[in-house]
Amino acid sequence: MNFQSRRWIEIGEGGKLLFEEALAARYGLKPGSRVLVEEREGELRIFQPVSHLAKVYIEPTNACNLQCRTCVRNSWDEPIGQMSRATFDRIVEGLRNLSPAPLVFFGGFGEPLSHPDIVEMVAQMKSLGAPVELITNGTLLTREKSYQLVEAGLDMLWVSLDGATPESYADVRLGAALPEVLSNLTHFRRVRWGDYPPTFFFDYHLKPRIGVVFVAMKRNFADLPALLRIGNQFGASRFLVTNVLPYTPEMCDEILYGRALTDGLYRPTPWGVRVELPRVDWSEVTEGPLLDTLRRGHSMVLAGAALDEENDRCPFIERGATAIGWDGSVSPCLPLLHNQITYLNEWERRLKRYVVGNVNERNLLDLWNQPEYVAFRERVQKFDFAYCIFCGGCHLLETNEEDCFGNTFPVCGGCLWAQGVIRCP
Numbered sequence: 067m068n069f070q071s072r073r074w075i076e077i078g079e080g081g082k083l084l085f086e087e088a089l090a091a092r093y094g095l096k097p098g099s100r101v102l103v104e105e106r107e108g109e110l111r112i113f114q115p116v117s118h119l120a121k122v123y124i125e126p127t128n129a130c131n132l133q134c135r136t137c138v139r140n141s142w143d144e145p146i147g148q149m150s151r152a153t154f155d156r157i158v159e160g161l162r163n164l165s166p167a168p169l170v171f172f173g174g175f176g177e178p179l180s181h182p183d184i185v186e187m188v189a190q191m192k193s194l195g196a197p198v199e200l201i202t203n204g205t206l207l208t209r210e211k212s213y214q215l216v217e218a219g220l221d222m223l224w225v226s227l228d229g230a231t232p233e234s235y236a237d238v239r240l241g242a243a244l245p246e247v248l249s250n251l252t253h254f255r256r257v258r259w260g261d262y263p264p265t266f267f268f269d270y271h272l273k274p275r276i277g278v279v280f281v282a283m284k285r286n287f288a289d290l291p292a293l294l295r296i297g298n299q300f301g302a303s304r305f306l307v308t309n310v311l312p313y314t315p316e317m318c319d320e321i322l323y324g325r326a327l328t329d330g331l332y333r334p335t336p337w338g339v340r341v342e343l344p345r346v347d348w349s350e351v352t353e354g355p356l357l358d359t360l361r362r363g364h365s366m367v368l369a370g371a372a373l374d375e376e377n378d379r380c381p382f383i384e385r386g387a388t389a390i391g392w393d394g395s396v397s398p399c400l401p402l403l404h405n406q407i408t409y410l411n412e413w414e415r416r417l418k419r420y421v422v423g424n425v426n427e428r429n430l431l432d433l434w435n436q437p438e439y440v441a442f443r444e445r446v447q448k449f450d451f452a453y454c455i456f457c458g459g460c461h462l463l464e465t466n467e468e469d470c471f472g473n474t475f476p477v478c479g480g481c482l483w484a485q486g487v488i489r490c491p
Contacts, residue, residue, distance in 0.1 A: 073086075073089075083112075091165070091166060092166060093114040093115075093118060093120075094114055094115050094117060094118020094119075094120070094386065095114070095115070095118075096115075096117075099115040099117055099118075100115055100116075100117070100444075101113060101114070101115045102447050102448070113384065113447065114384075114386055116383065116386070116440060116443035116444055116447055117435070117440065118386045119164065119168050119386055119388065119431070119434050120168050120169065120385055120386030120387065121168050121169045121170075121171060121385050121386060121387035121388075122157070122161065122168050122169070122170050122171070122387070122388055122389075122390065123171045123173060123174060123387060123388070123389040123390065123400055124149075124154075124157065124170060124171070124172050124173075124174070124187075124390050125149070125173070125174025125175065125176060125389070125390065125391050125392050125403065126148060126149050126172055126174075126176070126178045126181035126183075126184055126187065126392060127146075127147065127148035127149065127176040127177070127178070127180055127181050127392050128144065128146055128147065128174060128175045128176040128391070128392055128404070129146045129147070129148060129176050129177070129180055130176050130177040130180065130203070131177055131180055131203075131205060131206065131241070132177070132203055132205065132239055132240060132241045132242050133240045133241055134228075134238055134239050134240060135237075135238050135240065135317065136228070136238060136281055136283075136310050136311075136313070136317065137313070138175055138313050138404070138406050139175075140313050140314050141313040141314055141406065141407040142313075142404065142405065142406050142407065144404055144405065147392050147393060148176075148180075148181050148392055149181065149392040149393075149394075151183065152426070153392075153393070153394040153425060153426055154183070154187060154190075156394065156425040156426055156429075156430070157390060157394075157425055157430060158190055158191070158194065159429070160425060160429050160430025160431055161191075161194055161196065161430065162194060164431070165195075166195070167194045167195045167196035167197075168196060168386070169196065169197045169198075169199065170191045170196045170197070170198050170199070171198075171199045171200070171201075171491065172184065172187065172188070172198070172199070172200040172201070173199075173200065173201035173224070173491070174389070174391065174392070174400060174403060175400075175403070175404055176392070177202065177203055177206065178200055178201065178202060179200075179202050179206040179207065179211060180206060184200075185211070185214040185215060185218050186218075188200065188215060188218040188219065188220050189218040189219065192218060192219035192220075197221045197222075198219065198220055198221050198222075199220075199221060199222035199223075199224060199491065200215070200220060200222070200223055200224065201223075201224040201225070201226065201279065201491060202223065202224070202225055202226070203225070203226050203239065203242060203247070204225045204226070204227075204242075204247035204250050204251060205242050205246065205247060205250070207225075207247075207250040207251065207254055208250070209253055209257075212250070212253055212254040212257045213257055215254075215274065216254075216257050216258050216274060219273075220273070220274040221273055221274055221275065222273075222274055222275045222276075222277060222491075223254065223274045223275070223276050223277070224276075224277040224278070224279055224306075224491045225247070225251060225276070225277070225278055225279070226239075226279045226280075226281070227244075227247070227278050227279070227280060227293060227296075227297075228280060228281050228283075228286055229244065229286050229289050229293075230244075230289035230290075230292035230293040230296055231244070231289065231292075232244045232245060234285070234286050234289050235247075237285065237286075238281070238283075238285070238286060248296065248300065251276065251300040252299075252300050254274075254276070254300075255276065255300045255301045258272050258273065258274060259272070272301075275303045275304070276297075276300065276301055276302045276303060276304075277302060277303065277304035277305070277306065277491060278293070278297045278302045278304070278305045278306070279306045279308065279491060280293055280305065280306070280307045280308070281308055281309070281310050282307055282308065282309055282310065282322055283310045283317075283320035283321070283322065284319070284320050284321075284322060285320060287322060290307070293305075306489060306491055307489075308488055308489040308490070309321065309322060309323050309482070309487050309488055309489075310322075311408055311482060311488050312408060312409040313406065313407060313408055313409075314409075315409065315414075317409070318409050318412065323487050326487075327411070327455055327456060327485075327487075339364050339365070340364070340365045340367065341359060341364045341365065341366050341367065342367045343356075343366065343367065343368050343369070344369060345368070345369045377484075377485055377486070378449040378451075378484055378485070379449065379484060379486075380399065380446045380447070380449070380478065380481070380483065380484045381483055381484075381489070381490070382398060382399035382400070382483070383398070383399075383443050383446045383447050384447070387399065388430075388434060389402075389403050390425060390430075391403050391404070393424070394424045394425045394426040395419075395421045395423075395424050396421065396422050396423050396424065396425060396430070396433050396434075397419065397420055397421055397422065398420065398422070398439070398442060398443065398446070399483070400490060401417070401481065401483060402417075402419055402420040402476060403419060404419050405417065405418055405419050410454075410455065410459070410463065410480055410482070411455075411459045411463070412459075413459045413463045413464060414464065415463060415464055415465065415466070415480065416464065416465055417465065417466045418465065418466060418467065418475065418476070420475070420476040422436065422438065422439045422442075423436070442476075445473075446478055449478070449484065450471065450473075451469055451471060451473055451477055451478050451479035452469035452470045452471045452473070452477070452479040453479060454469060454477075454479035454480035455479065455480055455481075455482070455485060463480055466478070466480065
């Protein structure tokens with residue numbers, strides 16, 4: 067817990083919360099805004115209003131210089147392209163008058179560093195006062211590109227690393243070599259030092275900060291401890307582990323969450339009890355009983371933190387995010403940005419993209435505020451969708467067009483992001 071995030075809020079007449087002006091602006095708490103409130107034992111959680119645009123994912127291109135086993139390109143038939151300058155300028159214009167400026171994340175279904183104007187894109191967003199992050203596979207992070215990104219003011223560089231040895235890395239990232247990527251990252255770290263290397267502690271707080279994304283599978287999960295050590299060597303301050311999303315039948319054999327989705331590990335059953343535990347050692351003594359308790363569908367709380375609190379929460383809606391494809395199309399999240407085929411509980415799912423409009427035709431904020439899009443965000447925040455992931459599946463699981471609760475396109479009951487199984491920076 068970051069105790070600096072705790073502060074006193076004054077209560078006004080009628081129980082009104084009187085937030086500091088800067089805090090209210092940061093979370094879009096404007097007069098008249100609707101906010102979702104969740105009551106828990108001894109807690110009152112307030113979610114930021116869905117009217118607040120806090121994060122914008124921008125996909126500079128959906129092209130990539132690698133052909134990875136885990137990639138959506140193994141099963142899709144989408145046109146490949148890169149964002150035009152005119153489209154990007156439309157995004158900039160749409161964000162110009164927002165205060166505070168939302169976080170801008172360059173990433174999507176392609177390699178951002180393959181776009182010839184990516185450095186200028188970063189610099190232009192920084193000129194708006196926006197925090198800027200970017201994800202890369204690291205193969206195109208040349209010395210020149212490192213200097214340019216640091217000079218442009220990049221705040222965070224995420225790198226995808228799916229193996230800790232040259233062999234395991236190349237087994238997933240076809241066409242890439244781990245020693246080359248690590249060399250690039252080591253130089254990137256030195257570039258941000260400037261003239262003098264900092265002390266060990268302050269190295270992790272320099273900008274751009276470095277984060278590592280690891281896609282966990284049966285074939286590479288044993289590499290995780292070694293990968294953490296490697297990340298520490300080039301100054302990574304954040305590690306994000308996500309599960310693999312199968313885009314092909316072959317990748318279904320690689321998932322690490324098959325039993326977790328059916329054994330009650332993620333969703334307590336209605337008859338499950340609340341089990342509160344202190345911090346305990348994970349050992350041969352505790353491992354069996356703890357896992358058995360989880361699998362019985364109980365709601366487990368460890369040292370005050372509920373292990374199932376990620377259930378039914380869209381990370382994109384919760385963060386006030388939107389996603390913009392290379393062609394200017396706007397979607398509520400990265401998973402809905404493109405048509406794709408995925409697999410869940412051995413069911414093939416043909417998922418349709420959901421586009422609310424295009425920045426080349428309408429201003430980004432006009433699209434964000436249009437009633438249909440606002441209503442969708444409110445619907446997802448309440449998350450009254452069918453339990454598609456946990457019920458075993460039926461023919462409705464084959465698409466995201468409807469569910470057995472009567473919800474219509476797009477439905478999110480089969481979304482692994484909403485259950486904390488798949489994660490994005």
